[in-house]
Amino acid sequence: MSAKRSAIAVLMVAATALAAVSCGTPAQQPAQTTGPALAAAAAGQYPVTISNCGKDYTYSKAPSRVVVMNGGSVAEVSSLVALGLGDKIVANAQSYGASDEPGRAEQIAKLPTGGIKLNDLQDIPRESMLGLRPDLVISTYGGGFDPAGGFASREELSAIGANSYAPARNCGGAGAVDGTPTVEDSYAMLRDLGKIFGVSAKADQLIADSQKQIAEVAAKVKGKPTPRVMLIIPGMAMGSGDFSSIGANGIWNDLIAKAGGVNAFGDSTKQLFANLSKEQVAAAKVDAVVIVNYHNANPQGDAEKLFAQFPQWQAAKDKRTIVLSDSIYLGPNNATAVQQIAKTIHPDAF
Numbered sequence: 001m002s003a004k005r006s007a008i009a010v011l012m013v014a015a016t017a018l019a020a021v022s023c024g025t026p027a028q029q030p031a032q033t034t035g036p037a038l039a040a041a042a043a044g045q046y047p048v049t050i051s052n053c054g055k056d057y058t059y060s061k062a063p064s065r066v067v068v069m070n071g072g073s074v075a076e077v078s079s080l081v082a083l084g085l086g087d088k089i090v091a092n093a094q095s096y097g098a099s100d101e102p103g104r105a106e107q108i109a110k111l112p113t114g115g116i117k118l119n120d121l122q123d124i125p126r127e128s129m130l131g132l133r134p135d136l137v138i139s140t141y142g143g144g145f146d147p148a149g150g151f152a153s154r155e156e157l158s159a160i161g162a163n164s165y166a167p168a169r170n171c172g173g174a175g176a177v178d179g180t181p182t183v184e185d186s187y188a189m190l191r192d193l194g195k196i197f198g199v200s201a202k203a204d205q206l207i208a209d210s211q212k213q214i215a216e217v218a219a220k221v222k223g224k225p226t227p228r229v230m231l232i233i234p235g236m237a238m239g240s241g242d243f244s245s246i247g248a249n250g251i252w253n254d255l256i257a258k259a260g261g262v263n264a265f266g267d268s269t270k271q272l273f274a275n276l277s278k279e280q281v282a283a284a285k286v287d288a289v290v291i292v293n294y295h296n297a298n299p300q301g302d303a304e305k306l307f308a309q310f311p312q313w314q315a316a317k318d319k320r321t322i323v324l325s326d327s328i329y330l331g332p333n334n335a336t337a338v339q340q341i342a343k344t345i346h347p348d349a350f
Contacts, residue, residue: 046060046061046062047059047060048195050192052168052192053166053168057165059163062196062198063135063163063196063197064088064135065133065134065135066080066085066088066090066134066136066137066138067089067090067124067136068089068092068093068094069093069094069123069138069139069140069144069151070118070121070124071140073094073140073329074095074326074329074331075189075331076094076167077089077092077094077108077111078094078099078101078104078331079189079190079331080138081104081107081108081111082104082332083193083197083206083332085197085199086107086111088197089111089112090114091112091114091116091134092111092112092114093113093116093118094108095109096294096295096325097294097295098293098295098296098325099327099333100325100327100336101326101327101333114128114132116128116132121150123144123151124151125150126147126151126156129157130152130156130157135161135162135163136163136196137157137164137165139151139165140166140170141170141171142171145157145166167185167330168188168189169181169185169330180250180251181250181251181254182254183210183251183334185251185330186210186332187207187210189330190206190207190332191204191207206332209335210335213335213338213339214334214335214338217259217335217339218258218260220342220346220349221259221342221346221349224346226261227260227261227262227287227345228262228263228264229259229261229287229288229289229290229341230246230265230284230289231246231252231256231263232246232247232290232291232292232306233247233292233294234299235296235302236294242277242281243274243275243276243277243280243281244273244275244276246268246273246274246276247272247274247292248263248265248266248268248270248271248272248273249266249270249271249272250272250329251330252290253266255337256290258338258342259337259339259345260342260349261287261288261345264284268280282310284313286310286315286316287313287315287345288315288318288320288321289303289306289307289320289322290321290323290324290328290341291321291322291323292323292324292328293323293324293325294325299323300321300323303321303323320344322340322341324336324337324340324341
């Protein structure tokens, strides 16, 4: 992956899959169905109407020609695969090259791409999108439907019979980061997709399984000290500082907290990523490190480099690190991140 593409992709991650906007307006609330529509969705009956980003979208049947936009995410495509809907996808642009769910990366790699040449943002341009004849387009954020970015608008998609969807928390568009997403946002997306495709029972089961696994971890780490955890995407430049890809505010804060820890840099900025100097990082107390594997050939080697650079950290002395990929973001596998982080920072509890 080129440096340019890496920077674009991670910026899109920051602005989309991890973006959050305040939840006060209709466009920012989780999609909901009510009354007969809710019952119909639960039973897989149609029509079903879903409210998404301030508009209502009616589905007369389950979509069968789904296009999944990139945005540096795999949350959406991974959720579809987890729900058993991979055969509904005619073009997928999402890939991390790795997954914390066994076999998931391989499943995603086998999905059709539609033969599309991606644009400079590594996403699907307008003409190519319309040519795919989708009946549902899923974007990671509201800006994926912005004509100013060279994308097909929701109105243009509607004109060819295609509904559109973006995770409710991300409806505000790129750069809107006024809140912090949580695991509940992952569940909200699963519920929405369950209703849209008539597989609500499967979505509810995935959510229940995740809630149970996280609750079991919470019980094991209850009352224990809260180690300070650093999360970083090595090799990425998100700002001018020496260390500009350290996670500060995102769904990872919720995951780390559920695992019995605290983000070591969560109070350094209100932005998604901290933009810090080497001196600031050196002065921090770090008990464990989460390396995010995003198309990274040697993530463990990056952890070793950090430990050599900051031997004063307790994390370096204990060699306490873990490599995670998609489970640390919005998506169906958040329980995996909670379990793995908890085992890393509270090994005596397992």
